[in-house]
Each structure stands twice: as C-alpha cells, then as structure tokens.
Amino acid sequence: MTRYFSLLSVIVCLVSPHWVLGFGTTQQIPAPGQTLPFLEITGPNEVVENSSAQFLAILHNQDGSTQDVSTVVSWNTTPSVVGTIQAGLLIAGDLDHAIHATVQAQYHVEGLDLQAEKGISVVGICPTGFALQFDGQDDLVRVPRSVSLEPGDITIEMWVKIQGDQRYHARLLRKCADFGNGYITCVSHGGDNRIQVRIDFFVAIAADPKQNAIYRDQWHHVTATCDKDYVKMYIDGIEVASVSNPRDSIPHTPVDLILGNGVESYLEAYKGMMDDVRIWNVARTESQIRETMNNRLTGSEPGLVAYWNFDEGQGQVVHDLSSFANHGYLGSKSSELDAADPVWVPSDAPVGICEDEEPEWVNTYHVDAVLGNDDNNGLTHRRAFATIQKAVDVAEEGWTVLVWPGTYYEEVDLKGKALLLQGQPGAVIDSQGGFGLTFAAGEQADTQVSNFILLNNYAAVFCAGSSPTLRNLTIVNNRNGITAYTGSSPTISNCILWNNTQNDLIGCTAVYCCVQDIAAGEGNISQDPLFADLAGGDFHLKSRIGRYVSATQQWVQDDLTSPCIDAGDPSDDPSAEPLPSGGRINMGAYGNTSEASQSPNPWPNAADLTHDGRVNLADLAAIAEQWLWKASWIQ
Known part of the structure; x- marks a missing residue:
C-alpha cells in the first residue's frame, strides 16, 4: 500500500493576522466557432509523462449558453498508451519521447450525439544529473544572506522525494528567524492522513489527501507564491490553496537561507531527496509553473534570482546558475566535509524533456530480455518490456513488436x-x-x-x-x-x-x-x-566473402559459402544486407539484416550504383558526382 504524507506545509512568516486558506477552481470559456449546438474540449496542449492534466468538455447550447459536461461525456485517448482519462482527468503514462495523441469526448443525451477531439503532445522526461539526499538528522545546505533572496513578490519551486517518517514541520527551505519574518516551506507527518497548509507558526488548515497527496518515495513538485494580493500553494503544478494577502510585500529578516533544515535548535531536519530548487522575484501563475516545472532552465530567465540544480555531483558547493550567484555550501562548514553534509546521489527527478520529438520507431513496442522490465512502457529500447508476450498483450x-537480441x-x-x-x-x-x-x-x-x-x-x-x-x-x-x-x-x-x-x-x-x-x-x-x-x-551462415561474429563484432572469412546466401524469395527486399550483396535476400534469421552474411555474387545490375534495386536519376547523380575523375597514374 502506498503511504503518503499527511502534511505539506507552506509557511510565510509575516507580521500579520493569522490567515485561513481557501480553495477554488477556474474554468476556461471557449470562443464559439461552430454551428450550435456543439461540443468543445479545452485543456493544455502539452502533457508531461507520469503527470495529470484536466480537460473540460464544454457543451455550447442552441441558446448560446455553455455547460460543463465533463463528468457525463465518454472520454477516450488515441493511442491508448498515452494514459487513462476519466471525467476529463488524464493520467499520463510512462514515456520516453513525445507522442502526438488525441483526447476524445462523446456526448449522448436527448437526441444529441456530439463528438469533439483535441490534439495534444505527451512528452517524455529524461532525468539526468544529481540530487541531494538529506538524512533527517542534521544535513543542510546554507546560502549566505543576499538581498536578491528578499523580494517583495516571490515564487519558490522545488522537486522533493520524501523518504521515511518526518520530524514535525521538517523544513524543505527556510529563510526566516525564530518566529520572525521571511518564508518557509516544510513537510510534516502529523499522523492524520491529511495535507496541511500553514501560514505562520500557529494556524493551519487541512486539505483532502485524495486530491493533494504527497506520496513517499515519489517525486513531487512543490511551489509557493506570494504577491500583494494572494499567497498560493501548488502541488505538481496544480493550485491547491490560496488566501488573500493583507500586506503589500513579505517583510524579511536578514538571515541565511537554509535548505533541508531550519533553526538548528529545533527538530526541523528533512529526510528525503531534493532537486532543482528555484526562487523568483515574481509570483508565477499556474500556467507558468506547469510550463517549466519539468524543463531545465538556463539561469537567464527573467525574474529568476536563484537556481540550484545540484548537478555538481561532488564537492562542497551548490552553484546558483542565475546571474545573482547565490551559491550555497553543504553542511556546517563551507569548505570541508562534515557530518551535516547531504549526499550527492544520481537524480531521477522528472526534470529534462527528452530531446527526441518522436519515438525511435512509430507505433512500436520494444522487448529486451536483458535490459527490459514488464513494468516499463515498452515505447523505446531504454524502457523495453522483458517479455514478448507482454508486448503482444x-x-x-x-x-510492431521489436524484439532485441x-x-x-x-x-x-x-x-x-x-x-x-x-x-x-x-x-x-x-x-x-x-x-x-x-x-x-x-x-x-x-x-x-x-x-x-x-x-x-x-x-x-x-x-x-x-x-x-x-x-x-x-x-x-x-x-x-x-x-x-x-x-x-x-x-x-x-x-x-x-x-x-x-x-x-x-x-x-x-x-x-x-x-x-x-x-x-x-x-x-x-x-x-x-x-x-x-x-x-x-x-x-558461412561465407568466403564475409561472416559476422557477434561476440567480437568483426567480420571473418570462411572456407565455404552457405547455399542459403542469395537464395531467398527474389521478390523480397534485401537492401538491409551489407555489401557485397548479390541483390537477393538470404535465407534464415539473419536475412535482410545488418548481420547477413556477404555474397560472392555481383549486384544484379551494374548500373544500379546506389544499390536501391532500380536504375534512375540517383544513379546518374552518382556518376555526375564523380564525373571526370581519374586515377593518379593517368597523365
């Protein structure tokens, strides 16, 4: 059974009355552009693997009014490997590369039979680099005080993977003195199976964990924003809490910023992994957060005042990639190892969009008995299934089911x-x-x-x-x-x-x-x-011309040539076989592959210079490219 943490806290230390957070939703209203009535799907154009995205089915009625029918329409995705969708909530599957997909909705009621679809891209994540692992005892990263980390408006973003039981209000990030001004994000395990949002040290409200669960041993994106109007919290790019801000800006205390811990006299140490921490001097919107939460930044983005991606992988310094150079130091001592140093670990945080825009093979499942796992998605070789039957199922x-050696x-x-x-x-x-x-x-x-x-x-x-x-x-x-x-x-x-x-x-x-x-x-x-x-x-197959040896990845020559070379169906394509080739497919499992044994027979037509099975302008172009060539011994 998956365990989740009951309390996720976002604390903004302000000299202000105690606040209570409220919850709300927003709905997009589409612009009419079809004959009424019609059905429209609204939602994001891009979805990241292993994440959720909400789509709405909007019915445009004959009288011009609109109605959200997301819970009553029939939803579907094509291809189905994209993920599952219910009531418009798409849970994207595990991918490596971008897949172009379609979200579909059908509405049947009172003689109406309406359909709508929306094209989307589901992009894969290719994690790289390192993260920091905190032991829940005394580990920390300290960033010296800087006025650039004390803005009026602020956004704090980070990826966290909670591991084991937490201390009460374990600090993810703290820039705040004891009961003073500043800002804190923390995660707690209160035992009541609820997520908690806290503003200052005294008042908290709980959110439904079914909606806003922070699960153990899974990466989650945590964001807090504050401007002159609102303080908001987001989990995995979804707004889960919002409260009016009675102040124009956050009052700050001139103290260091600490990651993974808090005031050392308190039991505030965080236990888990952390990656890709960002601080902005603006309150980012939900769409802005979702747009970049899975992407690596360059450090030059407008409003970015600190960006620690922890990809150093060693040493005592975490470098700020923004122009403000807010570099941090591991542990209690900035220049040497000590017991309070968090550990560098390879990161599997979902940060880094895969470069390939398309799968290596379209509409293909991969199977690899050595590297595969039937819990993978099978869509690329790196995430291949382990059994052929799984792919067939x-x-x-x-x-195509592509089965690797x-x-x-x-x-x-x-x-x-x-x-x-x-x-x-x-x-x-x-x-x-x-x-x-x-x-x-x-x-x-x-x-x-x-x-x-x-x-x-x-x-x-x-x-x-x-x-x-x-x-x-x-x-x-x-x-x-x-x-x-x-x-x-x-x-x-x-x-x-x-x-x-x-x-x-x-x-x-x-x-x-x-x-x-x-x-x-x-x-x-x-x-x-x-x-x-x-x-x-x-x-x-043995060949006097050339036979491939898989163990050494070399070509060798035999004393005999197999009668199965150049003996396959003459109407089948042999173009994948290496030259020299007789222009006819070999028999057996290696026929028309890169490991087909080489042929002693000449290509069927000497004028087919490109060996593509036809004589055409491509062959003339090959001649033209070498026109007037002569050997060095020709005078």
Whole structure:
C-alpha cells in the first residue's frame, strides 16, 4: 500500500493576522466557432509523462449558453498508451519521447450525439544529473544572506522525494528567524492522513489527501507564491490553496537561507531527496509553473534570482546558475566535509524533456530480455518490456513488436492480432519444450513474424485455423518445426528448418526455404545450410566473402559459402544486407539484416550504383558526382 504524507506545509512568516486558506477552481470559456449546438474540449496542449492534466468538455447550447459536461461525456485517448482519462482527468503514462495523441469526448443525451477531439503532445522526461539526499538528522545546505533572496513578490519551486517518517514541520527551505519574518516551506507527518497548509507558526488548515497527496518515495513538485494580493500553494503544478494577502510585500529578516533544515535548535531536519530548487522575484501563475516545472532552465530567465540544480555531483558547493550567484555550501562548514553534509546521489527527478520529438520507431513496442522490465512502457529500447508476450498483450492492431537480441524463455501467443513481430539479429525464442509461437485465434497474412531463431520447442510454430506470414526464421533443434492444423495455411518463405528431431513441416508448405526433410516447393533446397556453429548456437551462415561474429563484432572469412546466401524469395527486399550483396535476400534469421552474411555474387545490375534495386536519376547523380575523375597514374 502506498503511504503518503499527511502534511505539506507552506509557511510565510509575516507580521500579520493569522490567515485561513481557501480553495477554488477556474474554468476556461471557449470562443464559439461552430454551428450550435456543439461540443468543445479545452485543456493544455502539452502533457508531461507520469503527470495529470484536466480537460473540460464544454457543451455550447442552441441558446448560446455553455455547460460543463465533463463528468457525463465518454472520454477516450488515441493511442491508448498515452494514459487513462476519466471525467476529463488524464493520467499520463510512462514515456520516453513525445507522442502526438488525441483526447476524445462523446456526448449522448436527448437526441444529441456530439463528438469533439483535441490534439495534444505527451512528452517524455529524461532525468539526468544529481540530487541531494538529506538524512533527517542534521544535513543542510546554507546560502549566505543576499538581498536578491528578499523580494517583495516571490515564487519558490522545488522537486522533493520524501523518504521515511518526518520530524514535525521538517523544513524543505527556510529563510526566516525564530518566529520572525521571511518564508518557509516544510513537510510534516502529523499522523492524520491529511495535507496541511500553514501560514505562520500557529494556524493551519487541512486539505483532502485524495486530491493533494504527497506520496513517499515519489517525486513531487512543490511551489509557493506570494504577491500583494494572494499567497498560493501548488502541488505538481496544480493550485491547491490560496488566501488573500493583507500586506503589500513579505517583510524579511536578514538571515541565511537554509535548505533541508531550519533553526538548528529545533527538530526541523528533512529526510528525503531534493532537486532543482528555484526562487523568483515574481509570483508565477499556474500556467507558468506547469510550463517549466519539468524543463531545465538556463539561469537567464527573467525574474529568476536563484537556481540550484545540484548537478555538481561532488564537492562542497551548490552553484546558483542565475546571474545573482547565490551559491550555497553543504553542511556546517563551507569548505570541508562534515557530518551535516547531504549526499550527492544520481537524480531521477522528472526534470529534462527528452530531446527526441518522436519515438525511435512509430507505433512500436520494444522487448529486451536483458535490459527490459514488464513494468516499463515498452515505447523505446531504454524502457523495453522483458517479455514478448507482454508486448503482444498490449499492442494495438497494426503495431510492431521489436524484439532485441537475447533468449526469450517463453511461449508466445499472438492472440489473433494483426501486428508485425520483428526480431533483431540474435533474437531467440526457446519455450523449453512448449510451443514457441502459437497462432490459434484466426490470424491471417497481416500477422507477420520475421527474423527469429526458434529452438528447443516441442513445436517451433503451432497454427490452428490461422494463416500468418512467416519470413526469415531459423528453426533448429526442435521436436517439430512448423505445424498447421484445421484449415491453417501459413505463408512461409526464406526460412531454414534444420536438425529438428521429428518433422520440419506438418500440414503446410513453404517456398524459398531450406528444409532438411523435404525440398518440394518453389525455390526450396535441402542442402546443409552451413551454420557457423550448429552445436554452439551460432546460426550465421558461412561465407568466403564475409561472416559476422557477434561476440567480437568483426567480420571473418570462411572456407565455404552457405547455399542459403542469395537464395531467398527474389521478390523480397534485401537492401538491409551489407555489401557485397548479390541483390537477393538470404535465407534464415539473419536475412535482410545488418548481420547477413556477404555474397560472392555481383549486384544484379551494374548500373544500379546506389544499390536501391532500380536504375534512375540517383544513379546518374552518382556518376555526375564523380564525373571526370581519374586515377593518379593517368597523365
């Protein structure tokens, strides 16, 4: 069960009457631009992964009035991997790169059938750098007093990850003397399961934790603002408290600013991580806070008077990247190590928008047996799933499941989905005596599998009432190869079926394949494929011209050349194979990949200088680029 902290306090020490915070919401009113009635979705254009965003469904009625129908419409997002949405509240998922998505709403009532959609971008976060970890005992960072840190209007922002029980009103940031003027942000564990907002030391009100929870071991963005009109608090970019300010500005006491602790005679030490602390001499708006809370700053932003990103990673100094040079010092002693020093730790705070605007592959899930985790989102290699089945389960029609090199000890059921299951060179499926690939839900030709090694299976491929497309599979050391029952008619090409103990093919036929126990079928052969090391599990094809060795990442030459080189379907694309290539795809799992064995045969047409399978202006351009070239020995 996730535990959250009951008290988040924002304290502004002012010589003023005690304040009580109130709560409120705002609503955008869209400009009419369609025939009435119509439905409109309002909300942000950009959402950050692992965050929430509120969208509103606004009904524009026939009489010109508007009505918020967010709680009664049906919500949806496309693609669904973006996250979940209920009552207009989008909870974005875990992403690496920007995804363009659509928020959709449908309204059905009293004969009305209205629809609306809004395009958004969901951006991924790529954390980098360091954070500081405070021990909850005596750790602190001290920033010498500066008038630049004593503005009339102020915004304080920081990312915090609370760890363990907190002392009463543990200080995140304090620039205030004992019961004096200044400002403080703190987090407390009061045991009443509520978040608390405090103004001065004596008065507090509680907010509903279901709305404003600060969870342990999760990063949260905390912001406090103050101007001549209001004091406000924000959690994760959402305003949660606001009170009128009876004073024109904050009165200050000329004291140092302290991070992670407070007045040393009080039990104010914070336990947890902290990153990306910012102080501004303006009261920022909610939209301004949300716009930059996940972005790294340059330090030159207008109004920024202090910015500590803690990316030094070592030493005794935290550098202020703003022009005001409000540098801080770890611990009780500025120039040497002591027990009060917080610890530098690698940061996983959600700060730093990923540079790539698009995923590496569009509509693709990644699987990596070595680096993956099924709790990842699978949308990039860095956040790959660990199992093929997980990717298949969540994949939508038409998507690609890209499987990275490694051995996958699992049975994979395609579950009737029309998708491409694509292995990278060295992807192996070993079900340890089961069915490697199962097609039993009516899969047709648009369910495609290519570039896998299947071994140690009872049946490498099992089809029942299904007709998938199988290309460039190396099926070795199984009991049975490809089995097809109850009307199945799989399309099989460019495969190698060898050293299987019972049958290579049952109930099906193949073309342009190397099949040990039968050669019938167009382009089929039954010659030894000449694997590099059948017993050792290296299924690259031998070649006198060049064979890739994965272990050393080098090319070697053999005494023999496999008959499976340049023997695949002549209508299939071989352009991914390295040169020299005979312009025809190789059989087996490495065909049409960067690790395809090289060919002794010439390219089919010498005029195709660009080796793209056609002779056109690109080839003429290649000639023109070298026009009038001559060797050094030509006079």
